[in-house]
Amino acid sequence: MATMDRLLFGDNQFFGINHMSEEKARAQAMRFQSTQAIMDVLDVAYDEGIRTFMCTTHDRIAEVADRVRGNPTRYAAFQFYPCMPYAHKYANAVTEHGMVGALRHFMPADGLLATALAGGKALATKEVDSIAKVLIDMEMKMFVGTRTPVIFIQNVFTDLLLGMGFTRALRIFDDHIREKYGAEPAYISMNMPMLLDALEREGIERPIICSNINKIGFRMSGGFDAYLDALRSGRVRAVAMSVYASGAIPADEAIHWISELPGVESIVFGASSAGNIRGTKALVDKYMGVAA
Amino acid sequence: MTDRIRIAVVGLGKMGLSHFAMVNAHPRVEAVGCDGAGFMVDVLSRNISVPIHRDYQTMIAKERLDAVVIATPSRLHAPMVTAALEQGLHVFCEKPFCLDWQDSERLTKVATDKGLVAQVGYHYRYVGAFQEMKRIVDSGALGRITHVLAEAYGPVVLRPKRGTWRTQKSEGGGCLYDYAAHPINLLNWFFGTPSRVSGSVLTPIYSEGIDDQVTATLGWDNGPTAQLSVNWSDESHRKMTTRITMIGTNGRLFADRQECQLFLRASDLALPGYQAGWNLRYTTDLTQDVWFYLRGEEYSAQLADFITAVAERRGAAAENDFASAAQTDRTMAMVIANAETGAPVGAPPLVAKPANGPRKRGWFARGA
Numbered sequence: 037m038a039t040m041d042r043l044l045f046g047d048n049q050f051f052g053i054n055h056m057s058e059e060k061a062r063a064q065a066m067r068f069q070s071t072q073a074i075m076d077v078l079d080v081a082y083d084e085g086i087r088t089f090m091c092t093t094h095d096r097i098a099e100v101a102d103r104v105r106g107n108p109t110r111y112a113a114f115q116f117y118p119c120m121p122y123a124h125k126y127a128n129a130v131t132e133h134g135m136v137g138a139l140r141h142f143m144p145a146d147g148l149l150a151t152a153l154a155g156g157k158a159l160a161t162k163e164v165d166s167i168a169k170v171l172i173d174m175e176m177k178m179f180v181g182t183r184t185p186v187i188f189i190q191n192v193f194t195d196l197l198l199g200m201g202f203t204r205a206l207r208i209f210d211d212h213i214r215e216k217y218g219a220e221p222a223y224i225s226m227n228m229p230m231l232l233d234a235l236e237r238e239g240i241e242r243p244i245i246c247s248n249i250n251k252i253g254f255r256m257s258g259g260f261d262a263y264l265d266a267l268r269s270g271r272v273r274a275v276a277m278s279v280y281a282s283g284a285i286p287a288d289e290a291i292h293w294i295s296e297l298p299g300v301e302s303i304v305f306g307a308s309s310a311g312n313i314r315g316t317k318a319l320v321d322k323y324m325g326v327a328a
Numbered sequence: 329m330t331d332r333i334r335i336a337v338v339g340l341g342k343m344g345l346s347h348f349a350m351v352n353a354h355p356r357v358e359a360v361g362c363d364g365a366g367f368m369v370d371v372l373s374r375n376i377s378v379p380i381h382r383d384y385q386t387m388i389a390k391e392r393l394d395a396v397v398i399a400t401p402s403r404l405h406a407p408m409v410t411a412a413l414e415q416g417l418h419v420f421c422e423k424p425f426c427l428d429w430q431d432s433e434r435l436t437k438v439a440t441d442k443g444l445v446a447q448v449g450y451h452y453r454y455v456g457a458f459q460e461m462k463r464i465v466d467s468g469a470l471g472r473i474t475h476v477l478a479e480a481y482g483p484v485v486l487r488p489k490r491g492t493w494r495t496q497k498s499e500g501g502g503c504l505y506d507y508a509a510h511p512i513n514l515l516n517w518f519f520g521t522p523s524r525v526s527g528s529v530l531t532p533i534y535s536e537g538i539d540d541q542v543t544a545t546l547g548w549d550n551g552p553t554a555q556l557s558v559n560w561s562d563e564s565h566r567k568m569t570t571r572i573t574m575i576g577t578n579g580r581l582f583a584d585r586q587e588c589q590l591f592l593r594a595s596d597l598a599l600p601g602y603q604a605g606w607n608l609r610y611t612t613d614l615t616q617d618v619w620f621y622l623r624g625e626e627y628s629a630q631l632a633d634f635i636t637a638v639a640e641r642r643g644a645a646a647e648n649d650f651a652s653a654a655q656t657d658r659t660m661a662m663v664i665a666n667a668e669t670g671a672p673v674g675a676p677p678l679v680a681k682p683a684n685g686p687r688k689r690g691w692f693a694r695g696a
Contacts, residue, residue, distance in 0.1 A: 052566055056610055057586050124566060130342050131484055134492045136367050159367070161374055195622050199349025201376040226621035230353070254612065257621040257628075282612045 038185045038220045040088075040244070043320045044117060044275065045081045045313075046306035047091040050074050055282050064308065071099040080310045082114060084317045090117040090246075090304050092190070098178035105181050115183040119224060120175035123192045142171060168208045169216075176217065186244060187213050191224040198231050207238040220244060222275070226255060229262035232272050246275035246304060251293040254281035267299035275302045287319055295323035333394040333639050336360040338384055338408065340368045343422055343449075344399035346622055350631050351397060352378060353620040356639050362387050384408060388415050395445070395638050397631075398422060401493040402500025406431040413438045418445040418638045420631070424509045425653035427500045429661045432654035439650050445637040447630070447645035448653035450513045452570055454626035454633075456614030457588040458514060461572065464581055464588075465518045469596035471577030476519075476554035478511035482568035484560040488534045495535050502538040504530060504660055508558040510570050512663075515546065515554055516655040518572075522546040522554075524674035525659070528666040533561045544663050547677040556663075585624075586611050 048054070052065030068074050078089060078100070091097050097118075104111045129138035136153055143150040149167055153159075159167075176184070189209055197205050206223070213221035222244035225231040235243045249267075253260035255278060266272050276297075279290045294300055303320060307313045333356060337348040340363040352359035361380040363369050373380045381387040388396065388411060395418035398408050406426040412419050413435065425448045426432040439446035452458050464470060484506070485495060493499035494506055515522070524547045530539035542558040552574070560568075571584040579592040590607045592599075618628035633646045662673040 055586065055612055058569060058571075058584055127342065127567075128483065131492065131494065132489060135341065135365075159370060164371060164375070192623060195620075196345065196349050199353040199620060199622060200345065200372070201352060201378060202372070204375050227353075230620070253617065255617065255621060255625075257618055259617075282610070284613070 040186060040273070040275070040302045041086070042302055042324050043086050043317060044088045044090045044302050044304040045078070045086050046277070046304045047089070047094075047097070049306040049308045050077075050096070051092065051094060067308070071096065071103065074100060075103055077308055077313075081307075081313050082111070084313055086313070086317060087113045088115050088117055090119060090188070092122050093118055093120045093175040093178065094122045101178050101182055115185060116179055117186045117188060117222070118176065118179055118184055119188040119190050120172065121190060121193065123190055139167065142174060143167070144170070165208050168205060169212050172209065172212055173216070184217065184219055186220045186222050187217060188222045188224050188244075188246060191226050194223045194225045194231065195227055198225065198227060198234055203234045203238050206235065207240065210238075210240050210243075222246065224277075227257045228272070228274070229258040229266045232266050236271070242271060242273055244273045244275060244301075246277055248278040248281075249274060249276035249294065249297070249300060250279050250281040251285050251290060252281050254278060254284065264297070267297055270299065272299055274300045275304055276300050277304045279303055279305065287315060291316070291319040292323050295320075331639075332356055332358045333635065334358045334360060334392060335395045335397060335635070335638075336362050336381070336387060336391065336393050337397045337399065338362040338387075339398065339400035339404075339422075340365075340372070341399065344397075346627065347397050347399050347420075347422075347449075347631065350620055350622055350628055351635070354631070354635055355619065356635055360387070360391055360393065385411065388412060388417065393417055395419065395634075397634075399449075402427055402505055403493075403498065405500075406435070409435050410438075413442060413444060413446075416442065416444070418634075420445075420447045420449065420634045421653075422449045423513070423653065423656075424500065424505045424660065425650065425657050427505070427657075429654060429657035432650065432657040436650040436654050440644075443643040445634060445642065445645050446650040447634050447637075448648050448650065449630060450510065450648050450653065450656070451624075451626040451630050452510050452514055452585075453517060453647055454629045455585050456611040456625075457583040457585060457609065458572070460588040460609050460614055461574075461581060461583040462517060464590060464599060464602075465574070467596065467598040469592065469599035469602065470574060470579055470581055471593075473552045473574050473576040475575040476515065476552045477573040478515055478554055478556050479572075480507045480511050480558045480560075480568060480570045481562040482507065482560050482565045483563045484568075485534050485540050486561055486563055488536075495538060497538045502530075502535070503540050503558060503560045504542050504663060507560045507568065508542040508556060508663075509656060509660065510568075511556060511558065511572065512546075512659050513653070513656040514570070514572055515556075516652065516659060519548045519551050519554075521655045521658055522662065522674065523549045523677045524672055525662040525666045526672035528663045530664070530667045533559075542663070544666065546659070547674075549678040551677065553677075588614075 050068045052061045054061035104114050140153045210221040213219050224246045228245050228247035248255040256263050305316050335351050335357050359378050369380050369382050396412045398421040409419050494501040526545050528544035531541040533540035540561045544556040546554040574581045582589045588609045592604050595604050615625045618625050666673045
């Protein structure tokens with residue numbers, strides 16, 4: 037079982053995602069237009085000892101992976117936790133091509149699956165499984181030759197499948213990540229307690245789940261108490277995100293509170309400035325023990 | 329639990345699947361699915377335990393249902409909603425409501441007469457920042473609102489292509505129905521149906537025979553003039569962005585999905601907690617947690633309201649009822665008629681006398 041680092045570096049800030057302000061989001065998108073600007077921030081984090089980059093399978097990340105592969109000495113300990121898929125790529129494809137068209141769009145053109153989809157006939161269960169695996173492999177292509185010990189499925193997909201009750205797809209993901217990549221499958225969700233129950237019903241024990249965990253209960257769907265119960269039960273390996281609740285909780289107080297929760301193995305955070313990166317790292321070292 | 333209500337989600341496309349997931353996850357609901365396309369029905373019926381139907385008419389006739397959520401292409405809304413109301417079912421319909429506003433008004437009456445919960449999916453009315461904007465407008469603290477800018481931009485049609493129903497006129501596609509409907513619906517919420525629409529231009533950029541860009545001028549009796557500026561061929565936005573700006577005699581107000589910014593010339597007793605100068609409220613602070621989060625609290629919250637109204641037999645929607653959506657359909661019809669003929673639609677708005685000195689409530693509002 038892979039041990040996760042205490043502190044993981046996230047990527048929302050690089051892609052114009054800001055829950056507070058569209059103006060800030062746009063300013064960030066402009067600042068991180070060049071891959072070099074992203075690398076400069078990642079280098080600060082890496083040199084602070086934060087060696088895990090938890091990132092969306094956005095096209096731009098392929099360029100980051102190129103840089104990391106290209107300098108194995110500099111990035112000897114660098115690792116990615118891919119989060120797949122980049123949802124807007126699929127949403128836009130569905131708008132453009134329709135549901136079946138979008139799936140075909142992402143299948144290898146000459147493959148049997150493209151043919152099966154083109155036929156418009158019902159798909160056998162086995163074919164649905166194969167399509168899911170091909171989609172996963174497509175997302176993983178950019179990481180070939182890098183270290184990816186933990187691989188996440190993005191919350192929009194996890195929660196869509198969870199809500200629909202199509203949790204068998206999560207089981208397919210889980211098996212494929214273990215079998216083909218020798219990695220730990222993991223889940224981002226905005227509904228952690230409900231997801232945990234559903235994964236257990238699929239026979240997935242002690243899953244890694246990344247969800248909002250913060251002192252004020254911000255976006256902890258299913259209820260603050262249900263989250264704390266799940267954490268205390270030892271049934272989940274939690275990664276906490278939104279620990280500052282978009283800035284609503286002072287940093288010291290936020291990290292201190294998280295450090296006293298059982299079941300939280302890691303914190304993922306995003307920052308653009310060296311000061312904020314060092315500040316969070318120092319707090320995690322202070323309250324959660326010095327760890328990579 | 330035996331008292332769970334049964335809701336069928338009809339049309340399992342992009343919106344429909346998301347509605348289906350949220351409805352199915354709701355503790356007070358037993359969900360049913362329905363979609364005409366074989367592919368989706370096959371995949372789902374092999375993989376989830378919920379019954380999935382292919383034929384809408386058969387389903388509403390045979391399934392024991394309390395309500396339907398209609399998320400089919402817009403052209404199908406009117407006939408499907410009609411059939412559901414005839415069966416005595418409560419209805420949540422995706423926006424736009426009906427392509428012909430006369431259908432919208434007829435169905436509004438049917439639903440009201442039958443005491444059915446009838447709601448349309450204009451989710452921006454459930455965004456905290458826009459709810460705050462509504463509260464501020466209703467308080468009167470902005471003074472006389474004279475000037476409004478209503479915008480929406482996003483990356484839907486970025487090249488010529490065959491497209492889906494969203495880009496076909498006959499199916500109720502196009503930027504006006506798909507995108508502009510949202511800022512128009514917000515304007516209806518704040519000010520009602522405009523008395524006059526002029527200067528409307530519906531412009532294709534990449535699409536054939538349908539608009540990718542919408543501009544228009546809307547006016548209200550004794551109310552503001554609003555410029556509508558909408559474009560769904562704008563790749564600089566990661567996803568749809570809607571924003572409203574207003575200028576009144578006592579300040580300026582702006583809102584988008586994230587935040588609500590208010591500049592007040594003078595504070596107003598009708599709006600406690602806001603001071604002269606700039607005030608900022610974030611959606612994150614204005615938003616209540618939801619039972620299940622998929623893609624933004626507003627999507628969950630609108631369905632939660634619908635489900636609660638049905639389960640507790642309230643007989644009407646809490647927000648976004650058919651009558652309010654009919655206003656939006658009517659407004660869009662005015663934009664289309666204006667764009668086709670070039671002649672303004674509706675009478676010139678009555679103009680209030682210019683503000684002279686403090687307004688009535690101003691005596692109480694000036695101090696702080």
